[in-house]
């Protein structure tokens with residue numbers, strides 16, 4: 155299994171794409187979020203993926219830096235189904251608000267001859283807090299991260315052999331996620347900026363973490379591998395070096411601060 | 421007056437951004453369309469613009485390669501108004517369908533504490549076929565291009581000294597546009613591909629033109645300067661050269677096939 159980061163930035167970035175990624179296991183793919191628009195399609199292409207292989211998609215929440223690329227995926231899928239250039243089915247998972255908004259946007263934006271495939275061969279599936287589904291053949295549990303901004307879900311995937319991969323979405327860890335995040339083999343967590351630059355970027359006012367905070371948390375939770383994402387982009391050339399340097403002081407496992415398009419073996 | 425192309429591609433491109441541009445006259449700016457997402461913000465930055473200077477925006481139609489970037493502009497404007505970091509007002513013009521969809525999307529996606537600025541300091545203004553408005557201090561007439569796909573408007577701007585700039589949107593010229601397009605000093609028209617490659621790209625099935633078609637048309641209409649945009653991106657490195665070579669055989673005026681971020685003095 156591996157993960158390819160299509161984007162690694164927060165909502166406001168212009169020097170990288172917004173946080174979204176592909177999990178890959180053999181010929182199966184799970185796309186998580188879509189970033190802020192059709193640059194998703196460029197990132198998929200640049201990473202060597204065929205967008206048609208993204209048969210399972212999960213959307214964490216409705217913020218435009220996560221949902222807009224998925225609105226484009228709906229267009230691509232439905233249009234190609236209509237043109238006879240897309241075989242089989244695809245499924246988009248999300249909580250009730252996400253699925254409702256995706257449907258409404260598709261109906262507003264796309265012609266009926268395309269949206270007729272929604273519910274037919276493109277399935278928009280509501281998942282609930284604590285619900286288990288099989289994604290890429292792995293047992294996956296969705297959970298509400300209890301955001302106070304917009305309702306948001308993370309997920310915990312059983313990787314096999316007792317390992318689990320947990321995605322906490324784009325907000326700091328909340329105690330309610332403990333049973334999922336604790337002892338994860340892989341933890342995906344946001345880090346808005348360096349703790350050293352908290353006075354510049356004000357992460358706490360924005361309800362975000364620093365590299366230090368996320369690393370301390372991962373240490374406490376007994377995590378083996380930590381991936382930091384959803385960062386600012388003001389010094390993206392040195393981001394990997396500086397965030398890694400800061401985080402390593404507080405986390406004894408393997409710390410990853412990926413660039414856009416970076417692939418990591420899980 | 422000048423124009424900066426933020427994007428020059430059709431809906432499906434991944435090697436450039438979707439067609440959208442900024443008209444600039446002194447300190448005044450008109451943004452026309454937004455492309456497919458937040459790459460609009462990157463393109464504005466790369467072109468040297470401050471997104472806050474885009475105080476007038478016109479949206480031609482609801483297709484996602486045109487409207488999504490404008491949904492992002494609404495976010496940026498309303499969020500910054502809320503934070504006290506945006507002075508004054510801004511206006512988005514569009515026909516009834518565009519304005520209705522923009523409002524509905526904003527209300528679905530953004531919090532009430534941001535959308536409350538819509539109608540207050542961010543004006544979403546419906547324009548009708550043949551309606552005149554003053555944009556950037558220039559008399560501008562909006563017109564229905566009579567699209568059979570999605571309702572779409574172009575516009576014709578009085579540049580002063582008898583010159584006019586006419587934008588035909590992203591579909592081939594229709595006779596109903598004659599009084600606007602004829603004798604334009606500047607004509608903006610789509611060219612999906614080369615006529616030489618019509619058998620590869622099937623422009624006519626997609627209701628699009630070739631570089632040859634648009635150039636012949638501009639010649640017939642007595643146009644002085646022709647800008648071609650909304651192209652495919654399969655050979656973008658040689659696009660300018662090849663499209664210009666083909667078009668020049670049929671158009672005796674000045675032909676422009678801009679790259680993304682190219683600025684042209686009008």
Ligand SMILES: [Zn+2]
Nearest residue numbers: 165217219324
């Ligand atoms: Zn986000």
Ligand SMILES: [Zn+2]
Nearest residue numbers: 431483485590
């Ligand atoms: Zn278009």
